[in-house]
Amino acid sequence: MTIRGTFVAVTVSSLVGFSALGQGAPTGTLADARAAYDQRADPARAKAAFELFQGAAKAEPISVEARWEGARAAYFYGNYARADAPDSEKMAIFNAGIELVKQAVALAPKDVEAHFWLGVLYGVYGEAKGIFKSLSLVPSIKQEMQTCLELDPSVEGYGPDRVLGRMYYKLPFFKGGDNKKSIVHLEKSLAGAPTDALTKLYLAETYKSEGMKAKAVEQLRGIVEMTPDPRWTAEHPRIKAQAEKLLAKLQ
Numbered sequence: 001m002t003i004r005g006t007f008v009a010v011t012v013s014s015l016v017g018f019s020a021l022g023q024g025a026p027t028g029t030l031a032d033a034r035a036a037y038d039q040r041a042d043p044a045r046a047k048a049a050f051e052l053f054q055g056a057a058k059a060e061p062i063s064v065e066a067r068w069e070g071a072r073a074a075y076f077y078g079n080y081a082r083a084d085a086p087d088s089e090k091m092a093i094f095n096a097g098i099e100l101v102k103q104a105v106a107l108a109p110k111d112v113e114a115h116f117w118l119g120v121l122y123g124v125y126g127e128a129k130g131i132f133k134s135l136s137l138v139p140s141i142k143q144e145m146q147t148c149l150e151l152d153p154s155v156e157g158y159g160p161d162r163v164l165g166r167m168y169y170k171l172p173f174f175k176g177g178d179n180k181k182s183i184v185h186l187e188k189s190l191a192g193a194p195t196d197a198l199t200k201l202y203l204a205e206t207y208k209s210e211g212m213k214a215k216a217v218e219q220l221r222g223i224v225e226m227t228p229d230p231r232w233t234a235e236h237p238r239i240k241a242q243a244e245k246l247l248a249k250l251q
Contacts, residue, residue: 028052029059030066037073041234046081049073050093057100064108071101071117079124080238087128094125112151116159119144123163127170135175141167157231158192161185162199169206182206195229197239204246213250220247 033052039045053070060066074097078090098121104114119141126134141163148160165185171177186203193199200219207216223243228236 028055030056030063030069032056033066033073034069037069037076040073040076040081041237043081046073046077050077050096054096054100057103062107064104064111064114067100067104067107068111068114068117071097071104071114071121073097074100075117075120075124076234078128080235083238090128091125094121094128097121098125110151112148112155115144115147115151116155116163119148119163120159123167131170131172135171138167138171138176154192157196157199157229158189161189161192162196162202165189165199165206166202169202169209179206179210183210195226197223197226197228197232197236197243201239201243201246204243208246208250217247217250220244220250 030053033049033056036045036049036052040049050070050073053066053073057063057066057070074093078085078093078097082090082093098118101114101118101121104111105118108114122137122141122144126137145160145163148155153160162185165182165188168176168178168182168185183203183206186199186206190196190199190203200223204216204219204223207213207219220243223240224247
């Protein structure tokens, strides 16, 4: 499960406020961080997970899992728990995740989760920063997702195709935006993970943009009526609220 990722990119060395190296982060084990992340629907626990993973990464210098899971926690914290925060705060959160997951990629160049979350965090950072200020790193997101497709296209609910589909929807047409490509990728992602509400929402938005109202409504109703996939229960309320809002405009 925004993608679990959407659009584009970042210069990661200049921000302050959080450190992926765990400076100032609470101490705790990887198990503590995972326990907090499992309770991430509570904003306080989402914040704790974000911080505890940084501490766990500092305590375990060669732990790939502490780093990519920490990046995932940064994504959730900034994109869901702090969705209404100022963009500058969200950029700092996402930047911390980027710094962390870059270490994971360096430690394990073939780890698909590390590549996936690096691409996703480039995307949400770019959205917070502004699309037109972030266009130069679109190739980096494409490369991360292409690597994921080569390693394991099913990662995070067929996430690479979801990210690429969203990217083609978000990009201006003169910079490679293409709703037809968006639909191809999103339909492929949904075929692989039909219970992913975020993919359904993204697909509905692209269908709407292409004037395919009936198909958009079908996807939105599916979100509103579905039992959330247990993997993404914490993300579902916000996705459902977005679906309900868009559905009301279409009916």
